[in-house]
Amino acid sequence: MNTRIIAAFVALSFTASASMAAPGCLKGAAVGGVGGHLAGHHGLAGAAVGCAVGHHMAKKQAKQQAAQQQAAAQQAQAAQTAQTAPPASAPAKR
Secondary structure (H helix, E strand, O other): OOHHHHHHHHHHHHHHHHHHHOOOOOHHHHHHHHHHHOOOOOOOHHHHHHHHHHHHHHHHHHHHHHHHHHHHHHHHHHHHHHHHOOOOOOOOOO
């Protein structure tokens, strides 16, 4: 029984160390660990959930920033096109 728990812990630590570099994970893990500890000594569970939530929030924020940058670039391109476009010629009267 103990060997299974140790093996699971080692496997989990290897996967967790790879995902620790994910943006938002460290901050979320710190907040979740403290919250889990205060909620009944569940610091590890809180850190794991906090890491997942922190990564999700960072990914969501990065997506919003990319959308804002794309919208600003499109707006700047439209403004530049409007400035460089030749004026429309008036139709000839007959």
